[in-house]
Amino acid sequence: MLGEVFRGLWVTIKHSVRARETVQYPEVREELPPGYRGLHKLLLWEDGLERCVGCKLCAAACPVECIFVESGENNPARPVSKGERYARVYEINELRCIFCGYCEEACPVGAIVLGGEYEFRADSRQKFIYGKRDLLVKRPDEIPELQRRYNEKKLLTYV
Amino acid sequence: MAWLAIIIIKVVVAFGALLLIAAYMSWMERRVFALVQVRYGPNRVGPAGLLQPIADGIKLMFKETVVPSQADKFVFFIAPALTLIPALAAFAVVPFGDAVTLFGHKIDLVVADVNVGILYIFALSGIGIYGVVLGAWASNSKYPLMGGLRASAQLISYELSLGMSLLGVVMISGSLSLKDIIAGQVDYPFIFLQPLGFILFVVCMLAETNRTPFDLPEAESELTGGFHTEYSSMNFAVYFLAEYCNMITLSAVAATFFLGGWRGPFLPPVLWFLIKIIAFMFFFMWLRASSPRLRYDQLMAFGWKVLLPLAILNVVVTAVFIYLMDS
Numbered sequence: 001m002l003g004e005v006f007r008g009l010w011v012t013i014k015h016s017v018r019a020r021e022t023v024q025y026p027e028v029r030e031e032l033p034p035g036y037r038g039l040h041k042l043l044l045w046e047d048g049l050e051r052c053v054g055c056k057l058c059a060a061a062c063p064v065e066c067i068f069v070e071s072g073e074n075n076p077a078r079p080v081s082k083g084e085r086y087a088r089v090y091e092i093n094e095l096r097c098i099f100c101g102y103c104e105e106a107c108p109v110g111a112i113v114l115g116g117e118y119e120f121r122a123d124s125r126q127k128f129i130y131g132k133r134d135l136l137v138k139r140p141d142e143i144p145e146l147q148r149r150y151n152e153k154k155l156l157t158y159v
Numbered sequence: 160m161a162w163l164a165i166i167i168i169k170v171v172v173a174f175g176a177l178l179l180i181a182a183y184m185s186w187m188e189r190r191v192f193a194l195v196q197v198r199y200g201p202n203r204v205g206p207a208g209l210l211q212p213i214a215d216g217i218k219l220m221f222k223e224t225v226v227p228s229q230a231d232k233f234v235f236f237i238a239p240a241l242t243l244i245p246a247l248a249a250f251a252v253v254p255f256g257d258a259v260t261l262f263g264h265k266i267d268l269v270v271a272d273v274n275v276g277i278l279y280i281f282a283l284s285g286i287g288i289y290g291v292v293l294g295a296w297a298s299n300s301k302y303p304l305m306g307g308l309r310a311s312a313q314l315i316s317y318e319l320s321l322g323m324s325l326l327g328v329v330m331i332s333g334s335l336s337l338k339d340i341i342a343g344q345v346d347y348p349f350i351f352l353q354p355l356g357f358i359l360f361v362v363c364m365l366a367e368t369n370r371t372p373f374d375l376p377e378a379e380s381e382l383t384g385g386f387h388t389e390y391s392s393m394n395f396a397v398y399f400l401a402e403y404c405n406m407i408t409l410s411a412v413a414a415t416f417f418l419g420g421w422r423g424p425f426l427p428p429v430l431w432f433l434i435k436i437i438a439f440m441f442f443f444m445w446l447r448a449s450s451p452r453l454r455y456d457q458l459m460a461f462g463w464k465v466l467l468p469l470a471i472l473n474v475v476v477t478a479v480f481i482y483l484m485d486s
Contacts, residue, residue: 005446008450009445012445012449015195016194016197018197021197021198022199
């Protein structure tokens with residue numbers, strides 16, 4: 001019995017000199033897998049027009065109904081998107097979202113992509129309802145990365 | 160008046176240090192556990208997580224004290240103190256350094272040099288178990304009751320062997336005072352004369368302080384928390400402090416009886432004493448991370464059928480040797 005105790009002690013002492021498994025999170029970040037589904041992004045075309053045409057297919061595909069879209073008619077003189085309509089209101093409740101990615105798959109124009117961002121925080125539930133202001137891609141350098149993710153997922157785009 | 164001031168200063172310093180070390184043992188335990196489990200452990204609060212015990216203490220103080228509705232409130236609140244006070248008081252007779260001369264006063268680095276030192280320690284560690292049993296009983300809940308019953312049975316079984324294992328050293332040194340026992344180890348520590356006694360004492364010490372593999376009174380996996388299941392907030396913290404204080408005191412006793420106490424080359428005596436205690440504590444934590452828990456019948460059988468006969472054998476052999484050496 002005593003021998004077994006010492007064998008156990010030997011096993012634990014061997015483990016204590018191994019490299020640590022812990023990732024020291026805020027300082028060290030793990031690289032995300034290519035298919036990671038993080039915060040939603042609404043993409044733009046190269047000429048700056050919005051991709052979203054307000055068809056509400058994403059809202060229909062969403063299993064938890066966290067997407068709300070209200071579409072409006074495009075003004076031909078100053079169009080917002082390339083279709084007849086555009087999303088006047090586009091809201092996602094990020095607290096309710098389960099990040100399943102069905103909205104991406106449902107989108108016929110490749111407007112919505114789940115990006116790689118997973119650190120989002122707010123001090124009230126209301127602030128987790130992201131509108132177009134939060135969802136639209138702001139920085140142009142974000143687009144190639146999102147586009148790459150989109151291509152890697154091999155989603156269909158009909159436009 | 161000077162002697163009174165000296166005593167008060169000694170009491171404050173010794174118990175302050177004891178409580179501080181006990182608090183930091185929780186940090187050390189978590190770090191040692193993490194080491195073995197290929198993790199880092201608490202390393203965020205302060206450098207290397209050294210402020211973690213303080214943060215934990217503040218957190219526990221602000222937590223709500225939950226009292227079970229059918230609990231015996233008076234006993235429920237007094238029980239943690241009943242464990243902590245003997246745990247602190249037992250340390251009073253342990254010398255933690257050689258006599259020093261400060262401002263013309265010769266100061267023995269021991270709070271009280273009692274001539275029945277080791278009996279006093281055993282008496283207090285026996286009283287300490289009342290806190291556990293009463294707290295368990297007063298909670299009026301099933302798990303604590305089971306834990307309390309186990310604690311009392313375990314303590315009775317192992318205290319016998321604990322005392323017996325030290326008897327060899329007492330016979331050799333001819334004194335119960337811890338100061339005299341250290342004085343007897345000028346040439347070599349008693350571990351060379353009493354190797355079996357040392358092993359027996361360390362095993363009994365584990366059982367006495369409810370440490371793995373003898374931690375049945377707490378047994379997280381079966382009794383959720385054992386005797387302190389219903390305790391929260393500072394009452395819980397007091398139980399924990401008492402447990403660590405007991406461990407430190409018994410480590411100190413083991414160091415005193417077998418490893419020459421504060422004696423050691425080069426380093427100052429107090430530091431040597433601390434090193435020896437921490438080495439024991441590290442062994443406790445390392446063992447807890449490595450070994451499973453004994454079954455209850457195994458625990459009882461081991462205590463009565465293995466440890467006690469071995470301890471008695473040790474006493475008999477020591478007695479025979481002393482007789483032969485003298486004649």
